[in-house]
Amino acid sequence: MAEKKTALQKENLYRVFLDYFLIVVGSCIFSAAIVIFIKPAMISMGGIAGMALIANYLVKLPIGAASLVLNIPLLIFGYRLLGREFFYKTMVCSVSYSVFMDAVGPFLMEYQGDKLLAAIYGGIIMGLGFGLVFYRGGTSGGTDIIAKYLNKKNGVSIGNANLVMNGAIIIVGSLIYRSVESALYAIIVQYLTSVVINSVISGSDSQKEAMIITKNPEVVAKIIFEKLQRGVTAVEARGMYTGEDKTMLICVARRHEINELKKVIHQADPESFLLISEVTEVYGTRFKQYGQ
Numbered sequence: 001m002a003e004k005k006t007a008l009q010k011e012n013l014y015r016v017f018l019d020y021f022l023i024v025v026g027s028c029i030f031s032a033a034i035v036i037f038i039k040p041a042m043i044s045m046g047g048i049a050g051m052a053l054i055a056n057y058l059v060k061l062p063i064g065a066a067s068l069v070l071n072i073p074l075l076i077f078g079y080r081l082l083g084r085e086f087f088y089k090t091m092v093c094s095v096s097y098s099v100f101m102d103a104v105g106p107f108l109m110e111y112q113g114d115k116l117l118a119a120i121y122g123g124i125i126m127g128l129g130f131g132l133v134f135y136r137g138g139t140s141g142g143t144d145i146i147a148k149y150l151n152k153k154n155g156v157s158i159g160n161a162n163l164v165m166n167g168a169i170i171i172v173g174s175l176i177y178r179s180v181e182s183a184l185y186a187i188i189v190q191y192l193t194s195v196v197i198n199s200v201i202s203g204s205d206s207q208k209e210a211m212i213i214t215k216n217p218e219v220v221a222k223i224i225f226e227k228l229q230r231g232v233t234a235v236e237a238r239g240m241y242t243g244e245d246k247t248m249l250i251c252v253a254r255r256h257e258i259n260e261l262k263k264v265i266h267q268a269d270p271e272s273f274l275l276i277s278e279v280t281e282v283y284g285t286r287f288k289q290y291g292q
Contacts (some may be wrong), residue, residue, distance in 0.1 A: 018136070019089065019136040019137060019138075020089070020092055020136075022132050022133075022135070022136045023089055023092055023093050023096070023132070023133050023136050023138040024092065024093075024096045025132060026093070026128075026129045026130065026131070026132030026133040026135075026136075026138075027092075027093045027094075027096035027097040027100065027129065027133060027140075028096060028097075028100045028104075028129070029125060029126075029128055029129030029132065030097070030125070030126045030128075030129025030130050030133075030140075031064075031097045031100045031101045031105065031129070032100070032104075032105075032108060032125070032129075033121075033122050033125035033126040033129060034049060034053075034063070034101070034122070034126070035063075035101065035105040035108050035110065036108055036109065036110060036111050036122075036125075037111050037118040037119075037121055037122030037125070038053070038118070038122045038126075038189065039053060039056070039063070039110070040110040040111055040112055040118070041111070041115045041118035041119065041122070041185065042057075042177045042179065042182055043115070043118065043119055043122065043182055043185045043186055043189060044169070044170040044171075044172075044173030044174045044177065044182045044183050044185075044186040045169070045170065045173065045186060045189070046143065046162075046165070046166025046167070046169045046170050046186075046190070047140065047142045047143045047144075047165075047166055047169065048067050048070050048071050048074075048140070048141065048142030048143065049063075049067060049140070049142075050166070050169040050170060050173055051066070051070055051169060052064075052066035052067040052070065053173065054169075054172065054173050054176055057176060057177070058176065062101070062102045063101050063102070063105070064097065064098035064099060064100070064101030064102035064103075064105070065098065065102060067094065067097065067098050067101070068094060068095065068098040070142070071094045071098075071141045071142055072094070074141060074142060074145045074146065075087065075090060075091055075094065075141050075145065077145065077149075078141075078145035078148065078149065081145065081148050081149060081152065085137070086137065086138075086139070089136070089137050089138035089139070090138055090139050090140070090141045091141075092138065093133050093138045093139065093140055093141070094140065094141050097140065115181065115185055116185070116188075118185075119185040119186075119188040119189050119192075120188065120192060122189055123188060123189040123190070123191070123192030123193045123196070124192050124193075124196055126189070126193045126196075127192060127193040127194070127195065127196025127197045127199075127200070128196055128200060130193060130196075130197050131196055131197040131198075131199070131200025131201055132200060134197060134200075134201055135200055135201050143161075143162055143165045143166060143169075144162065146161065146165065147161035147162045147165070166190075170183050170186045171183060173186075174186070207252050207253065207254055207255065207278075207279045208252070208253055208254070208255055208257075208258045208261075208276055208277070208278065208279065209250065209251075209252050209276070209277050209278075209279045210249075210250070210251045210252075210253065210258075210261055210265075210274060210275070210276050211248055211249070211250055211274070211275040211276075211277075212248065212249040212250075212251070212265055212272055212273070212274050212275075213237060213239075213246050213247075213248050213249075213272060213273040213274075214246065214247060214249065214265075214268075214269045214271075214272040214273070215246060215247075215269065215271070215272075216268060216269045216272075217234055217247035217249055219268045219269065220232075220249060220265060220268040220269050220272065221234070221249055222268075223264045223265075223267065223268045224249075224251055224261065224264060224265070224268075227260065227264045228253060228257055228260060228261060228264070230251050230252070230253050230257070230261075231251070232249050232250070232251045233249070233250045233251075234247050234248070234249055234250075235247070235248045235249075235250065236248075252279060258276065262274065262276075
């Protein structure tokens, strides 16, 4: 029992270390994207980073220092709202981002080429960095804290609050830069960042879920197992129009297996009713393991 407890403690310690390590790495990645691509192209950004870029442009205040000055009061304000673990991870992210931005940023090469390429690569690399941070339970803080507060206090949607605040900062930035293109490129950056964040968090190896309503569940399940070696779960169901008792089978398969799955289901029961939907993550035998 003692050995098992010690092993569990070591595993938990490893996960905590991995969480904070990847949060620091992710913070450095998205700050590098800002220094190399976003800042030189004068592309507006939302959030604290966008406000820091504006401060840097107007009064030459270091971006990292400006971010930290703006973020710390919000983090202190949102301590109870975030919870202790979430607060610590967000603080580590903010400090790592700020230190890397000001200490390492000046030594990074700034991209001076096409603005569209800057927006594309800036958005992708930022998404990778933010994705690592979010995947390990952290956040960059800033407007997210205000949005959470408004949601809790006044019932305002977090998504809508973030959209309004970030949109306002982007518009202000484009006005200061005196460039409508700055805001247009910002939309590209935001979109690509979101896509990559989702890929990092959910994994690019998304699966398909098949729900099969059939009168021949044993035959269908058997052929699925024989042809694809996939498990099937049966759920009893009733057709409300006919009043007939039927069986619904649930099966998860990889994307490249879905055409074969449709063929074998049709072969086993041509009259079956099939629904196929996206599944972002699957944990278990022959799929991802817990803790990954």
